Every structure is written in C-alpha cells, then in structure tokens.
Amino acid sequence: MGRPPCCEKVGIKKGPWTPExxxxxxxxxxxxxPGNWRSVPTNTGLLRCSKSCRLRWTNYLRPGIKRGNFTPHEEGMIIHLQALLGNKWAAIASYLPQRTDNxxxxxxxxxxxxxxxxxxDHSTTSEFFSKGFFNDSSTRTLDFDSSSASCFYPNRSSTATPSSSSTYYSSAENISRLLEGWMRSSPKTNDNDNPFHFDEKQSHCGDSMVSNQYREMKTEQDENRVASMKEIESMVSPENLNNSKHNNLGASCENNNNNNNNNNPPLSFLEKWLLDDTCVQVVEMMPLSPTF
DNA sequence: AAGGATTACAACCGCCAAGTT
DNA sequence: AAACTTGGCGGTTGTAATCCT
Structure with missing residues (x-):
C-alpha cells in the first residue's frame, strides 16, 4: 500500500504565498x-496542503529567522561543516540556528x-584554505576581493535583499517581528505551554548562541540532537583523525575540554572547532565532500 | 529596445523514520 | 504486528529578476 498524499490534490493552491x-x-x-499541520488548512481555510503550511512556517514565518546576506563567518562555517558532514543541511543548520536548512x-x-x-580549479586544497578563502585567520574573512563581492552576489545590490519580492519580503519579516514581540510579551510559563518555546531558544543572537542552545537542550528532541552532535564529534574526534598530535584540531579540543569547569557541560568539540580560529588549518587535512 | 541566457531562491516532491492506532 | 499518520529531510523545479548580446 502506497503512502497516501498529505492532502487532496484537487483545489490545492501552489506557488508563492501571499501576505494574506x-x-x-x-x-x-x-x-x-505549531504542529498538527494536517488540521491547519481546514481550520484556517487556506487552500494549501499541510506540508506547504509547515514548510512556509519553518522556513520563512517562524520568529528568529535571519534573512539576507550570509556573513563571512557563516559562510566559513557552512564550508567547514559541508566538508565534514556532506549535504546534511539540517545538521549544518543546527549550528546556524538563525538560518534554515533550505x-x-x-x-x-x-x-x-x-x-x-x-x-x-586554480589551487590545491591546502592553498585554497591557507591562502585563498581564509586569508585572515583572526576574523576568518573570506577572500571576496578576488573578484569582489560580485562573485557571490552577481545580481544583487549591496543591500542584497531579495529584489524579486522586496515588498513582500518586508511583509514576511514584519510578521516575524510581530511574532517575536508577541513572544516576548507573553508571560513565561513552562516550555510546554509556550507554543514557541523551541524558537525562543533559537532567537537569541550573538556568538554564545550555539553554546547556550547546547546547554539548554532538555526536550526529547533536544536529547536526540545531543546524540547526533556526539556522533558527529566522534566522527571528527582526534582519535579518528590522522596524526592527531600534529593536528591543531585535536590539540585545541583538548585544551578546550580541560578548560571547562565542572559546572557547565563541556562545549561540543565541533562547536569549539568552529568557534576557535586556531583550528582553521585542520581543514587542509580533510577531504572535500564528493559533492565537488 | 528586445529577447535569450543566466541567476537566485521560494516552493514542491518523494522518500524515510518515528509515532500512533 | 500491521496499517496509517505525521513531520523531517535532501533533491529538484518553477519563476521572476537581472544580465548579456
């Protein structure tokens, strides 16, 4: 027996969502x-399938989503994580909580x-990481200047908001902001009573966000995430990397773990690596994903 | 100016795993 | 245990904007 469609195909609207x-x-x-997506189209009168509603919410409407340009640091993280994990976009997105996997x-x-x-095509992997993209390890700045930012945003103005729908882009962003305001003004009950509890954790900004997110993991879903993270960590553990004693990654991790006090859970190894500029060179040792 | 080519990204599709009945 | 439901994920497509000739 095949899997039934998530909704009747007849009368279902497709294509871009309107502000209404x-x-x-x-x-x-x-x-x-959020949740119980199957009932959403019925209860709202939306002529969309439940899956489309869920996607629209998770990718664009939920609070805490950052739109627009990726920062050099975000780009660096994506490149590192893609080299490590391959096309595991959801896993990569868990380290960039303001960005969606999509x-x-x-x-x-x-x-x-x-x-x-x-x-x-024009350099070895080592040259690429040591001289090319990461030409400034202190800020992990990517080498945009090789042909300027136009390389990354050939069709975008410097403000780089989606030009195709700038008006509506603002609308979606405003909806998000309204919701954030609503979240903040809502009385804090326990997490299970707050429909946005999972987003609230992710809506904090700043460098410590990932670490805080890790420390605050407490739901069952979060526990699964911790398990995934640990699995990832084991994959890139110093033991599993060749010549760990010559490996900045291993050394740095060891230091980081030693420096953690007992009151807080140790930072994720991968997190530390991503946040620790001294670890950048390790990528030279890692094969790029077969995606290339 | 026109229209074909390219680019960027929102949205969709199909598969899968886990949960529920 | 089997059937069914739900939500998550990665790959792909459709389309509007922009570029190029």
Whole structure:
C-alpha cells in the first residue's frame, strides 16, 4: 500500500504565498501553536496542503529567522561543516540556528559550490584554505576581493535583499517581528505551554548562541540532537583523525575540554572547532565532500 | 529596445523514520 | 504486528529578476 498524499490534490493552491495567506497561517499558529499541520488548512481555510503550511512556517514565518546576506563567518562555517558532514543541511543548520536548512542549501548550491569549485580549479586544497578563502585567520574573512563581492552576489545590490519580492519580503519579516514581540510579551510559563518555546531558544543572537542552545537542550528532541552532535564529534574526534598530535584540531579540543569547569557541560568539540580560529588549518587535512 | 541566457531562491516532491492506532 | 499518520529531510523545479548580446 502506497503512502497516501498529505492532502487532496484537487483545489490545492501552489506557488508563492501571499501576505494574506501568511497572516492567516501566523494567526492560527499564534492561537494554537505549531504542529498538527494536517488540521491547519481546514481550520484556517487556506487552500494549501499541510506540508506547504509547515514548510512556509519553518522556513520563512517562524520568529528568529535571519534573512539576507550570509556573513563571512557563516559562510566559513557552512564550508567547514559541508566538508565534514556532506549535504546534511539540517545538521549544518543546527549550528546556524538563525538560518534554515533550505536557506543554507540554496546558498551552498548557488554561491559557495561554484565559488569553491572555481577556486579549487586554480589551487590545491591546502592553498585554497591557507591562502585563498581564509586569508585572515583572526576574523576568518573570506577572500571576496578576488573578484569582489560580485562573485557571490552577481545580481544583487549591496543591500542584497531579495529584489524579486522586496515588498513582500518586508511583509514576511514584519510578521516575524510581530511574532517575536508577541513572544516576548507573553508571560513565561513552562516550555510546554509556550507554543514557541523551541524558537525562543533559537532567537537569541550573538556568538554564545550555539553554546547556550547546547546547554539548554532538555526536550526529547533536544536529547536526540545531543546524540547526533556526539556522533558527529566522534566522527571528527582526534582519535579518528590522522596524526592527531600534529593536528591543531585535536590539540585545541583538548585544551578546550580541560578548560571547562565542572559546572557547565563541556562545549561540543565541533562547536569549539568552529568557534576557535586556531583550528582553521585542520581543514587542509580533510577531504572535500564528493559533492565537488 | 528586445529577447535569450543566466541567476537566485521560494516552493514542491518523494522518500524515510518515528509515532500512533 | 500491521496499517496509517505525521513531520523531517535532501533533491529538484518553477519563476521572476537581472544580465548579456
């Protein structure tokens, strides 16, 4: 028996969402919280399938999503993580909580893959990482200047908001902001009573966000995430990397773990690596994903 | 100016795993 | 145990904007 469709195909609207549809969806989620997506189209009157509603919410409407340019640091993280994990966009996105997996995937496919390929065509992997992209290890700045930022945003102005729908882009962003305001003004009960508890954790900004997120993991889903992270860590543990004693990654990790006090869980190895500029060189030792 | 080519990204599709009945 | 539901994920497509000739 095949899997039934998530909804009747007849009468289902496809294509871009309108502001009106977004408002309907957001209003409903404000009242009922995200989840039970199957009932969303029925209860809201939206002529969309449940899956489309869920996707629209998770990728664009939920609070805490950052739009627009990827920072050099974000790009660096994506490149590192893609080399490590391959096309595991959800896993990569868990280290960039303000970005969606879809965003990261699109950015990789349209910008980074081409950029990396073109650079790799003209240098070795070592040269690429040591001299090319990461020409400044203190800030992990990517070498945009090789042909200026136009390499990454050939069709974009410097402000780089989606030009195709700038008006509506603002609308979606405003809906997100409204929701963030609503979240903040809502009385804090326990997490299970707050329909946005999972987003609230991710809506904090700043460098410590990933670490805080790790420390705050407490739901069952979070536990699964911790398990995944540990699995990733084991994959890149010093023991599993050749010549760990010559390996900045291993040494740095060891130091980081030693420096952690007992009151806080140790930072994730991978996290530390990503946040620790001294570890950048380790990428030279890692094979690039077969995606290239 | 026109129209074909290219680019960027939102949205969709199909598969899968886990949970529920 | 089997059937079914739900949500997550990665790959792919559709389309509007922009570039190029």
């Amino acid at each position: 549809e977004d408002i309907l969806l957001v209003s409903y989620i404000q009242q009922h919280g 965003d990261i995937k699109n950015y990789w496919n349209t910008h980074l893959k081409k950029k990396l390929k073109s650079v790799l």
